[in-house]
Amino acid sequence: MQLLTLMLLNKLKLIALLFIVVPIIGFSQNCTLTLTGHISDVGTGEPIPYTNVFVSETKKGTVSDSFGHFKLTNLCPGDYHITLSHIGCESKKIFVKIEEKDVDLKLKLTHSVHDLNNVVLSSFSGPKTTQHVETINERFISDNAGKNLANITESIVGVSTIKTGNSIGKPIINGLFGNRISIINNGIPQSGQQWGIDHSPEIDPLVANKISVIKGTAGLEYLGAPLGATILVEPEKIEKEPHLHGKTNYFFESNGLSNGINLQLHQYPSSIGWKVNGTYRRSGDMSTPSYNLINSGVQEANLALQLEKEFSKKLKTDFYFSTYNTTLGIISASQIGSALNLKEIDERGKPFITGSGSFDIEPPKQKVNHHLAKFHSKYSIDFSQWVAVDFAGQLNQRKEFDRRRGGRSNRPSLSLDQYTMYIGGTYFKRFSSGLNLKSGIQYNFIDNANQAGTGVLPLIPDYTSHQTGVFTTLTKSYKKSIFEFGARYDHTNQHVATITRDLPIRVERFDNSFHNISTSAGWNFAINPHLSISYNLGYATRNPAINELYSSGLHQGVAALEFGDPNLKNEKALKTTLGITGDIKEKFSFEAHGYFQKFENYIFLNPRGEIRRIARGAFLVFNYEQANAQIAGLDLLGTYQVTPSLQIRATASLIDAKNITEDNTLIYTPTNTFTGSVTYEYPKAIPFIGSKKLENWKITIKNEYVSESTTDDEEYIFFENNERKSFAIAPPEAYNFLSLQSSTDIQFNKTRLRITGGVTNILNTSYRDYLDRQRYFVIAQGINATLGIRLNF
């Protein structure tokens, strides 16, 4: 008790002391300090003149001179928040603590010459590499809030989406998707259940903040599938900012009356930095130009927590937790019983089930939960060496509901839980010769278990898998060149318990062991500051995935029975890429990325199998098979800065994917796509209410032309009076897709407001997209107006 009193007394003394001391400090303030700064372009290093510099605390501002310099005088010691904004640049907010002396800052902004319609080339902002890397920044993601991961990555040339309606989509990068693309979520291989094209990656882009796509065989340092591209999804680093800040984003879409809100809060007091990020989104039934898409609604609630602690200058640790929870409606019209149903819908040209829309989500639907917890620690041994460890656990729960007889619709017809444990260690060393070495070891364990009580034999069997991998990458800069070399080895063990379909039904076990090797070598040569060439050659192998080996059952959405082949061998691929990036007088900038990939034992789902007649009717049997294949393509992008406020942009994505063994086009190959857009940014701030101004007002009109697929017509078989008959469905016709987007910023004293708005499918065009699996049943979404309001505080 005495001790407590003593402590209290001490505390009181301290408080009293503070009251006395604080005014003294206040009075003795030296308000004659100066803050100077220099603003330059993050890519070229060139100074950025005429940037608005605004100090929230003093409500005063200035403009940088023609050399990018600015000066703020008569500042008192204290904490300041400074906002930099410039036409064509992303506005940037920084925190400065001014003590007893003048401060000089070197600041960098991302300038629009390299900001190709918001898709920043990370070769300018990130580490130099011989790989083709493109990054989608936080602003672009926020401006497109409400879109899923696949639809956001689609803004990169050469990336398309294979989708099931509007809410389910997975990215196709340079013709590859699914098991050939690895998604690295915050450094950890995303462990979702990517069994089919109707399974979307379980990631909220708003929670992620930053998305990069490495198009080459680059992901050598990541456990996964280095045969195709790698998508890196990263949350932003927590800003070194001792005050509580954040932003909130409300977004609305007229089509489907979709509403969503995202809130991000972050603070970095001296010891621990934290960030919380949450999204809630709800959408009702969407509509096409002619009818509503009944049961196409979505509900989503996601949350992420980030903690960072600096134990010392050398040891940094962060913890990340995210939870992703979604319920996705599958349009009622897409549930069919057999090829006969498909024929009826195809002949009718419109679905049987239409009507007025609602927010209800009934079966058929998917309910997916994905939880990730990750621990990362990095220790800098000295200025040239560091080690890092990662430990992560993931739980993915997928439940799929169908329209079922006998009141079973509320019971999932597929219920799978997948647990994943990941452990990785990385070592990095920079040698004095300019050589960088990165090496690591990784282990991943997956346990996939069907949950009992579905009343349906599982499509994917129960299994466990152990994967161990090691890698080394070397990078060396020499004069104007960068050389890269990397190699990786993985060993995978699969223990699988399948259930046979022939009678008597029994359990059959398989134990597989696979070895995979990947190597990659590249060269980047900067001919001059305005032109550089990169070349990359890679070889990679990939073992067949569980669904390719053992899937077994009815895939109602496509009137097909899908069967894996337990005898599939490793797929091997040789890929070479050539990239050229450059600009002419910073007015015209361009980027070309050509690739050629040759496959041996390419695994694909062959729809030209035999026919099986079951109770529901006739079904095509889709078998996973192997063939030799090749994919060649070219991604082109060019922008022309007509005036500082007018930009023209054009892209082309050309692809040719062949099954050499059968001499036809590979199914689900994206079609050639061309886009053209014009962006106008008003050069000055527009006076708004009172002293408030609309800054960076910008409008973009964009047209996308998607050409017709060159794949063969799909043939379906049905029986009429025991006679075998067939009908064919041709790939959909080419279409144009016109959209408009506009945005502006308003600076308040301490907060900054951003308003975005737009219209997609302005002409309300009726079209079907080859890569949309619901095209068999319905036309695509019609006109859609979007609105976004974002407040940074």
Add this chain to the structure above:
Amino acid sequence: MKTKSILLALCGLAISFNSCSDDDDNDPVIENEEEVITNVNFTLTADGADPVTFTWVDADGEGPAEAVAVGGTLKANTTYSAKLELSNVQNGETEDVTEEIEEEDEEHQLFYSTNISGLSVTYTDKDGEGNPIGLETELKTGAAGKGTITIFLRHEPNKSAEGVAEGNIANAGGVNELDATFDVDVVE
């Protein structure tokens, strides 16, 4: 030092996960396929004619074995009353699908299609809303002839669409749950 201890802890965790990972030795649960129809009996009775039962059996459901359909011989110019029974037999357990259809009669309808001239099927049963179900029907034969009768079961058809109540499947929509064809001989 701290890194070392973290690394050690991680290794420990890795080992413990590795060792607990062999719990997949338990056999997976073999679900009873509840949605499947494995047996169909179509029984026809008439005054002055022998009763006939068409049978359709697909014991392995969605498995590789083909269904076996056995039709029969009908008497020309005769009115039969027909009854359809469907069931799901899995591992010796029988589930009455007819009962399920009766319970959800408004969500189901059977359709009969034939290429035998003069043969017609009319509904004799009604669901709660007065629309036909098709479990009970009247089958009329005309002149002698040979052909097939196909029975379709549709889940969630649009019963109010044009012609559906009269047995025309074209505008019905819904999901096919049965598509069974029988060879039928109509004799004098």
